[in-house]
Amino acid sequence: MPDQLWIERGKELARVTDSVARSVIELSGKNEKNRADHICVEAMRSGLNELPYKMTVVIGEGEKDEAPMLYSGEVLGAGGEEMDLIVDPLECTTNFAKGLPDSMTVILAADRNSVIHVPGTYMEQILLPLNADPGPEIFDMDRKEVLKRVSLALDVPVKDLTVIIQNRSRHENLIEDIRSAGASVALIESGSISAACDIFARSENRYHMLWGSFGAPEGLVLGFLSRANGYRFYGRIDPHNEKTEEEARELGVLGRVLRGDEWIAGSGVLVMTGLHDSTWLRGVRRSYKNEEVDHTTTTVIWSLGQKLELECFNGRFH
Known part of the structure; x- marks a missing residue:
């Protein structure tokens, strides 16, 4: 599909992510992770089902942490043109529940059968x-x-490089090796997509690489983003239990190291609406008048050839 058509599809998907953001924002900082996740999942499912496409969820967020999810293989939409979906209705759930920066709602749509499961x-x-x-x-x-x-x-110089790594015990050796080589480490609690976007933004040229074991759905998103921004991404499935190891074996991906353009071979569009502010994407802004609440959201639409930023006021883009 031509790049501009993907941008137009992205604008339609942006109405869904905007709706998700407005639906859940009242739970910001209230430490109700599962309830917030459930609201986002149901709002995204409802919005996608209204679109005139046949969309198959290739992978949804949730299985590894048993959160509510749009499940793999679920077909959404009113029918029509077919496409694959990678969805993360509430990226950085913990940050959202704690009222911390870097949470958003994410949809990646791609050519049908172009995404490796x-x-x-x-x-x-x-x-x-x-x-x-x-x-x-x-x-x-x-x-x-x-x-x-x-x-x-x-x-x-190596001594001036900074590598973004998630602050987890599984990364202790990686962190030690990078620091012993003379480079710096920037530890994050969550938010690999936001971290990657900080690298792409080259803000103060502070961050240079992202390294470690993160969620597989986020990895597919990063693979797409790497292509859109002239970076290289590699990923290798790292199962967290016997069940997912067997699934990876059955899917033919266990032990394989693939580039971003191999994980997602076709074209597509990535849509991200901010919930809480990050350095590169504004979160939901609420204003109050006569006991009514107005919502303004910011959405980034990223195809392989274009990047578009939209603002939406109470569900109306301008």
Whole structure:
């Protein structure tokens, strides 16, 4: 599908993510993760079912942490043109429940049958400059060598590189290796998509890479974003239990290291509406008058060739 048509599809999907954001924002900071997740899932399901397409959910967020979810294989829409969907109705659920930055609602639509199916588990991921790409052996390389390649590609000394990593015990060795090589580590609690967008924005040239084991749905989104922003992404499924290991084996992805353009081979569009502010995307703004509440949202629409930012006031884009 031509890029501009994907942008138009993105505008339709943006009405769904805007509705999700307005539906859940009153639970911001109220420590009700599951209830907020459920509201987002149902609002997204309802909105997608109104669109004149036949959309198949390739992977939905939730299985690895047993949260409410739009399930893999679920078909949505009123019928028509077919496409694959990757959905995360409430990205950074914990941040949203705690009232912290970096939460949003996400839909990625792609050409039908262009997305490799993955189980609802984790994925080893690395995001780095395109011209630092050493190939699919990257996860088995000496980590100092990977950092040297990034240093040369960016013309930035290793000591000035900063790698974004999630603050989890599974990353202790990775963090130690990066710091022992002389580079810096920026630890995040959640929000790999937002972290990647900080890298793409090159704000103060502070962040240079993302590395570690994150959710597989987010990995597919990062794979798409890497293509849209001239970066290289590699991912390898990292099952968290025997069930997802067997699923990965049955799907033919266990042990495979794939680029972003292999995880999602076709074209598509990514739609993200902010719930809480991040450095690159504004969250929902509420204003009050005569006991009525007005909502303003910001949505980013990203195709492989374009990026569009829209504001919506009470469900009306302008």
